[in-house]
Each structure stands twice: as C-alpha cells, then as structure tokens.
Amino acid sequence: MTEYENRIKSVLGGIVHPETGEDIVSSGIVEHITANGQDAVITLAFRKRRDPFANSIKRQVTAAVTEAFPELAGKIAVTEKEEAPAPPVKEKVSSTAGIRHILAIASGKGGVGKSTVTANLAVTLRDMGYSVGILDADIYGPSMPKMFGVEGYTPQAILRDEQEYILPAETGGIKIASIGFFISPDDALIWRGPMATTALKQLLHQTLWEGLDYLLIDLPPGTGDVHLSVVGEVKVNGAIVVSTPQQVAVADVRRGVNMFRAEGIDVPVLGIIENMAWFTPAELPNNRYYLFGKGGARNMARTEGIDFLGDIPIVQSVMEGGENGTPAVSIHPEVKKYYREIADKIVEKLEKTDR
Numbered sequence: 001m002t003e004y005e006n007r008i009k010s011v012l013g014g015i016v017h018p019e020t021g022e023d024i025v026s027s028g029i030v031e032h033i034t035a036n037g038q039d040a041v042i043t044l045a046f047r048k049r050r051d052p053f054a055n056s057i058k059r060q061v062t063a064a065v066t067e068a069f070p071e072l073a074g075k076i077a078v079t080e081k082e083e084a085p086a087p088p089v090k091e092k093v094s095s096t097a098g099i100r101h102i103l104a105i106a107s108g109k110g111g112v113g114k115s116t117v118t119a120n121l122a123v124t125l126r127d128m129g130y131s132v133g134i135l136d137a138d139i140y141g142p143s144m145p146k147m148f149g150v151e152g153y154t155p156q157a158i159l160r161d162e163q164e165y166i167l168p169a170e171t172g173g174i175k176i177a178s179i180g181f182f183i184s185p186d187d188a189l190i191w192r193g194p195m196a197t198t199a200l201k202q203l204l205h206q207t208l209w210e211g212l213d214y215l216l217i218d219l220p221p222g223t224g225d226v227h228l229s230v231v232g233e234v235k236v237n238g239a240i241v242v243s244t245p246q247q248v249a250v251a252d253v254r255r256g257v258n259m260f261r262a263e264g265i266d267v268p269v270l271g272i273i274e275n276m277a278w279f280t281p282a283e284l285p286n287n288r289y290y291l292f293g294k295g296g297a298r299n300m301a302r303t304e305g306i307d308f309l310g311d312i313p314i315v316q317s318v319m320e321g322g323e324n325g326t327p328a329v330s331i332h333p334e335v336k337k338y339y340r341e342i343a344d345k346i347v348e349k350l351e352k353t354d355r
C-alpha cells in the first residue's frame with residue numbers, strides 16, 4: 001500500500017458501523033484501496049448480505065475522502081465486494097413472536113404529544129404489572145432515548161440459539177429499541193426512506209423482547225411508508241391515535257384513522273386520546289382553560305364512531321418529564337390518574353378481544 005493509500009485508510013478509520021460500533025478499517029470492511037492523486041477505488045466488504053447500513057457507509061466514505069483529499073473530488077469509486085454465496089441459514093423466528101399485544105401509537109400531525117403519551121402509557125402499564133417494551137419508530141424525531149434518559153445507549157448484538165439479537169436499552173423494567181440509537185440527528189435526511197424502513201424492520205424482529213405483554217410502537221407523525229411497512233410486518237392488535245383539540249389537528253386524525261382502517265391494513269383503532277385538552281393554573285385549581293378549543297378530538301371520535309379513550313391536560317411536569325428522562329406519571333399523581341383510566345380502557349378492550 002502506498003503512502004497515499006495509507007493516508008486514505010486512516011481517514012476511513014474514522015467511520016464507524018452503527019450496528020457494531022466498530023470502525024470500518026479495523027473491522028475489516030475496508031477490503032482494498034487503490035489510489036493516486038488522480039482517482040481512487042475503494043472496495044468494501046460488508047459482513048452481512050444486504051447490510052442495511054451499506055449505502056450510508058458508502059456515502060460517508062465518499063464524503064470523508066473528498067473532504068480530506070479535495071483533489072479526488074468526483075473521482076472516487078466506492079464499490080462493494082461481490083457477495084460470497086450465503087451459507088444455508090436456519091429459518092429465522094421474529095423476536096416479536098412471544099409478544100401478547102402490539103399497539104401502534106399514531107398522530108395526524110407532529111407535536112401533539114404522541115411520544116409523550118407513548119412513554120407515559122408504557123410506565124402506566126408497567127406499574128399495572130405488565131411487561132412492556134417500546135419500539136421508537138419515529139425516524140423524523142426519535143425521542144424515546146431522551147424521554148427515558150438513555151440517550152448514550154449503544155445497542156449490542158448477541159447470539160442466542162444461533163440467532164443474532166439486538167439488546168434493547170432497559171430502564172425501570174421497560175425495554176426500549178429506538179431508531180435514535182443508530183442515527184445522529186445529522187443523518188436523519190439520508191435515513192428518511194427505504195433505509196429507515198429496513199433498519200426498523202430489523203429492530204422490530206431482532207430486538208431481544210423476550211416475550212412482552214405489551215409492545216408500544218411510536219410511529220412517525222402523519223401517514224406514510226414507515227406506517228405501512230411496520231404495520232405490514234407484524235400483527236398489530238390495535239392503534240391509538242393522539243390528537244390535540246384544534247380543528248386542524250382533528251382533521252388530520254381522520255386521515256390517520258382511515259389509514260388503519262384501509263383494506264389490507266385492517267388494524268383496529270382502539271380509540272383517540274385528546275392531549276393538551278385544557279390548562280389549569282396552580283393558583284386557580286378549579287379553573288380549566290381550553291387553550292386549543294374544547295373537546296375537538298372527543299367530538300370527532302363520536303362522529304367517526306371511534307372510542308374516546310380519555311383526555312390529558314397541559315401539565316408542566318409532563319413537559320419537564322419528557323426533558324429529564326422521567327415520564328410524568330412516575331411523579332405527578334393527577335397525571336398518573338388520567339393515564340391509568342386510559343390504560344384500563346385499553347387493557348379491557350384487548351382482554352375482551354383475546355377472549
């Protein structure tokens with residue numbers, strides 16, 4: 001290897017494979033480098049067939065080499081080594097196989113508190129004695145790591161019964177798998193697309209859930225490919241739609257509900273939760289101020305023939321809990337009461353369908 005090629009190699013040593021956490025040089029992914037001041041050919045050999053991170057790593061290789069060696073701009077070819085024929089593999093079993101209930105949490109539009117509701121519902125179900133996991137599928141803004149204070153978690157892969165599993169983060173007994181563990185906020189753009197759905201499917205099927213009573217999937221806001229692919233991957237027992245009372249939010253909810261009800265999707269909509277329903281100032285505990293209008297989501301549920309699961313007021317500690325890693329139901333008795341009523345309804349509905 002020439003001095004020039006060696007310099008390229010050390011630049012590539014700064015690129016880390018998101019799944020293994022190892023850099024691509026010492027882990028052997030960089031198979032070959034041929035380069036001079038005119039052009040460069042870099043051959044990568046991924047360990048697994050159709051590695052979901054391959055495209056993102058190839059792009060990072062081109063960007064890093066271009067930045068360090070501007071004379072090579074536009075003259076870098078990054079190729080993938082021909083795949084060796086795959087060894088015969090044992091039929092894989094999805095790690096979701098032992099989960100009793102899978103629930104999707106959706107919202108018509110962003111910022112209505114879907115992730116906050118998911119986190120608090122998870123803690124409530126845990127407090128009721130159920131084993132609970134969360135799949136954070138919100139590729140636009142994965143927030144579960146922050147909401148549970150596990151931002152720095154690096155998922156490890158383990159082998160069990162000849163099958164590879166991803167270890168989820170775990171806090172207070174709740175298992176958390178987040179797309180946020182694999183991407184930095186700067187990567188988010190590249191990720192919105194087929195790569196994101198491939199990685200999500202892998203997270204869904206390979207996370208070591210170890211049989212749960214409830215898996216809550218925090219979907220991205222709106223309707224889109226991620227929804228359809230997640231919902232198409234596993235049997236989702238029910239969808240919960242979160243909305244604020246504004247008319248504009250409510251109108252979007254209808255679209256969300258229709259998506260779950262569409263032919264071929266057929267996910268039962270368990271109901272609507274109205275978040276930020278009103279505000280009560282501490283000094284006027286008997287007053288309710290309906291800042292975003294009154295009962296918009298509740299009324300919409302009635303006209304659409306969907307159950308209304310409950311409403312949650314604006315409470316400062318709900319917002320603070322989302323910031324400091326402790327969902328509010330753990331510290332605020334009133335919030336806990338609202339969520340418990342909602343969780344009771346959900347559990348009752350699912351137990352009924354079970355029977």
Ligand SMILES: Nc1ncnc2c1ncn2[C@@H]1O[C@H](COP(=O)(O)OP(=O)(O)OP(=O)(O)O)[C@@H](O)[C@H]1O
Pocket residue numbers: 107109110111112113114115116117138141143220221275276312313314315316318319320322323
């Ligand atoms: N009931 C509430 N009282 C006070 N603040 C709340 C409440 N619900 C949510 N929030 C705050 O509103 C903001 C948006 O909430 P969240 O991130 O859960 O929304 P989202 O619908 O998941 O958004 P995204 O579009 O990012 O998926 C957060 O700062 C959160 O703490």
